[in-house]
Amino acid sequence: xxxxxxxxxxxxxxxxxxxxxxxxxxxxxxxxxxxxxxxxxxxxxxxxxxxxxxxxxxxxxxxxxxxxxxxxxxxxxxxxxxxxxxxxxxxxxxxxxxxxxxxxxxxxxxxxx
Numbered sequence: 749x750x751x752x753x754x755x756x757x758x759x760x761x762x763x764x765x766x767x768x769x770x771x772x773x774x775x776x777x778x779x780x781x782x783x784x785x786x787x788x789x790x791x792x793x794x795x796x797x798x799x800x801x802x803x804x805x806x807x808x809x810x811x812x813x814x815x816x817x818x819x820x821x822x823x824x825x826x827x828x829x830x831x832x833x834x835x836x837x838x839x840x841x842x843x844x845x846x847x848x849x850x851x852x853x854x855x856x857x858x859x860x861x
Contacts, residue, residue: 786822793829802826 763772786792802814814824
């Protein structure tokens with residue numbers, strides 16, 4: 749595998765161009781495993797920004813620019829991004845609820861007659 753501090757998509761492209769498909773796959777797997785830190789002003793789902801906003805079809809069938817759905821400006825108002833954000837928040841809530849239930853569960857078993 750290619751040895752580098754932080755693999756990039758360009759390294760994967762170079763590996764593909766050189767016919768090193770296994771190296772490219774390993775680089776891409778590593779990139780997918782590293783969650784990107786949200787950057788204010790860039791949507792963490794689609795990558796749009798103030799300068800390069802999504803086009804959203806309005807209820808009047810006109811194209812409008814997306815806006816920010818959160819105060820940190822890391823999720824845009826594109827419907828697909830909002831849906832991914834909702835699923836992400838739902839998954840985090842499920843984990844929190846599961847942890848609370850596990851913590852509150854009695855340590856002894858109740859045997860019913």
